[in-house]
Amino acid sequence: MAILKSYGACLRESSFQFPRSHRIDNYKRRNVKWRSPQAAIIPDFHLPMRSFEVKNRTSAEDIKALRLITAIKTPYLPDGRFDLEAYDGLVNMQIENGAEGVIVGGTTGEGQLMSWDEHIMLIGHTVNCFGGSVKVIGNTGSNSTREAIHATEQGFAVGMHAALHINPYYGKTSLEGLVSHFNSVLPMGPTIIYNVPSRTGQDIPPRVVNTVAQSPSLAGIKECVGNDRIEQYTGNGIVVWSGNDDQCHDARWSHGATGVISVTSNLVPGLMHELMFNGKNASLNAKLLPLIQWLFEEPNPIGLNTALAQLGVVRPVFRLPYVPLPLEKRVIFVELVNEIGRENFVGEKDVQVLDDNDFILVGRY
Template identity: 80%
Template structure:
């Protein structure tokens, strides 16, 4: 063991008396953090409110859009109308502040406020899943703590992105947040830059709070999990029909259901329906022509459901794509889309791009 050495210092030497031992052995300080001491979600109130089992049964979950006012703040009136449209059309859950809802552009105060607002207004009618994931374990813990405190039914957690980590680090990250309440793990390597391999999922699936996986790598992976009793939701609208009816997926976490919730419910609940799937495919391909949520934001604005306000760096689709969307609505039927206004092609000048909010 290394020993402390005496060094000359500029400041006067303090007199500690005879008890001071210049050559005393160095001891590392004891850890100040008690494992899981920071996790308060142990109350009976919390346990009675939600469980992973109540989440596992959900089939149609919408990754809900967040609308904005011209000054960039949340348009809660438009948001409430949009969530109500989901409930009326049979959607069972919403993901609040996910990629589609632009959680990446929110402050954590905004994020938790919107989760709490959704619970307060709709928590009795629909399951509220808060995206409280982060590439920082500390932030993920803090946000998840707050999300459950304001009443969300489950958390959605992505693997640490950009900086990434080892597989062991991934497991440790997920274990910390899983201990707080019902949790869905979200695997989307195209955004994080790192796949969550099955051995990580099988390890964390031992937790009672593990509800399942939102999987975006394809239906081979979906089937691999379902064959082993793990609940999976497809994260890809273009694959969700086959995932549900041919590969054992429980359902879908959908972007398209923002626009056509009734048709998506029919697709997920009504049995194999290749003709409906084919009918929706041009719309789904249009939605993802540019990175999500650019297409969705443009579509909802042209349907008159939200104001045409974009928080940068998102900007609307090109005029040609905006015209294409109007034609798609006419082909599929305006009555199948949310909102009551006529769909129209918006001019570029109709859109507001907000860089400070």
């Protein structure tokens, strides 16, 4: 008790040691003129990565050269956890068939159904296993700038080559807010901005893109608005990847797009490689269009998940709210595979029509 009393006395004594000028300084600080939020932004303040090795990672120029990037599917075990064995098989098939990059945890990879721990783990796993053979682009975007900053820091810390960033969805923001959001993450490393108004509810207009394009970290735009918009950007020297598989052939060969960020290449990577690398090929494009249209009859990745399960390369497990396509659509897919040729699709098993009872729907995982 005596010790406690003496300690309390010390605290009381120490409380009188602050000089009078300190209180005056506090008063002055409370009366400093308010500055606008824009003026108060400190560039790069949040960046902890200053090592020599990090500075010499993949440059934006390296990302700009990629022609075929696959938005890779994330497969699951029956309990809803990642099936990393199946995932590694999918990525290997992409590399073997000429894909130059993969988007990890994008819309197709169901990043929206992942915790951030799962998200960053999968990015790190992909870098660790395949980073020497393919560029790993992690989807670390968010409608919260704070989350986007934190996830992007973590993504680059585990070695991803570039980040994919969407504009803030649902709540949305002003055009000035879009610029500030992207400028908060661009300094971290090579970045692809993803414009898909059908999902976000808001277009990223050229005014915003032309402003943030001043950053040397902007690798380019994944553009889903259409080929007229793509040509507008490519005419100004901005790199663009088509985000629409059904338009990517014309985007590449008639509108200046560097290539495509593709869903369809999960299924037929070799044919998509041919479409992006070997010049105009209207007949091949026409051959693939029925498959592409089938894939997107329901919101992506419902069609892709169903197709890969029927090809036998992933387990027929769906994380809700995604569910498989109905039986009649599953039958049509088998017909499409036979028309295009089973040898052009991933995997080695015969394609089959799965029954409703073959699918596992997981709500908690």
